[in-house]
Amino acid sequence: MSFNNTYADLSLAANGVGTLTIQNAGKLNILGTPVIEGLLAALEYVAATPEVRVLIMRGQGDKAFVAGADIKEMSALDQHSAMIFIDKLRHLCDAVRFLPIPVIARVPGWTLGGGLEFALACDMRIASVDARLGMPEVQVGIPSIIHAALMPRLIGKARTSWMLLTGEVIDATQGLNWGLLDKVVQAGQLDAEISRVADSLAGFGSQVLAQQKRLLREWEDEPLDTSIRNGVREFASAFNTGEPQRYMGKFLEQKAHRSVKKSD
Numbered sequence: 001m002s003f004n005n006t007y008a009d010l011s012l013a014a015n016g017v018g019t020l021t022i023q024n025a026g027k028l029n030i031l032g033t034p035v036i037e038g039l040l041a042a043l044e045y046v047a048a049t050p051e052v053r054v055l056i057m058r059g060q061g062d063k064a065f066v067a068g069a070d071i072k073e074m075s076a077l078d079q080h081s082a083m084i085f086i087d088k089l090r091h092l093c094d095a096v097r098f099l100p101i102p103v104i105a106r107v108p109g110w111t112l113g114g115g116l117e118f119a120l121a122c123d124m125r126i127a128s129v130d131a132r133l134g135m136p137e138v139q140v141g142i143p144s145i146i147h148a149a150l151m152p153r154l155i156g157k158a159r160t161s162w163m164l165l166t167g168e169v170i171d172a173t174q175g176l177n178w179g180l181l182d183k184v185v186q187a188g189q190l191d192a193e194i195s196r197v198a199d200s201l202a203g204f205g206s207q208v209l210a211q212q213k214r215l216l217r218e219w220e221d222e223p224l225d226t227s228i229r230n231g232v233r234e235f236a237s238a239f240n241t242g243e244p245q246r247y248m249g250k251f252l253e254q255k256a257h258r259s260v261k262k263s264d
Helices: 033-047 079-097 114-121 146-155 157-166 172-178 187-202 206-219 224-238 243-263
Strands: 002-004 008-012 017-022 054-059 064-066 103-107 110-112 124-128 132-134 183-185
Touching (some): 017 033, 054 064, 064 103, 079 114, 103 187
Antiparallel strands (some): 008 017
């Protein structure tokens, strides 16, 4: 199974791990309106395809994940067209943030501005040591908005203020230490590590992963007490899916088998 348009190519492995590649967006995978629309169409297809259990989001090549939104296009905007452009980018970020499957951003190099916001909307960010992260919008006369709002939750107010007000770029080690990245590996190990994590996730129940992702989104907004109470209901409802019975049964069978072998 696959999906392809001018700007997005989706491939699907037998275990349900999908790889969505940005294409024909320049060497740095820049997000202009046609690219955004192509990716939205691909993500709509993913959302409607239950065979996709995990999604790896990547750009073409290793120079960048996404090095930002299209400055050439933005330089010609007025207030009305700017609203349309940025709202379309918001929809793109929300499409991965609320997709009911885990989304892993492959971060090999430059990840800037709208590209970093897109990466932050993904559930995990696995990067090469060559990755460079920044929010340089103020340097070109615009504020960092939409999913930059996630940054204080991830890295705190002080670090967010530094990145957004100075526009300075940080390296992968600093990004990992600050919490913008989840894991950093050598460049030659990047795809193997992403595959390891994606394959592991694909082995879990799709219903429980959807539940957990939905809870993670809710916890960003709800008071703590509400989140705890809602979690009790989510735990109970999991037993209507059949997944606890199946996966716990498998775990107990394996444990019993190990005990028998140990006694022999």
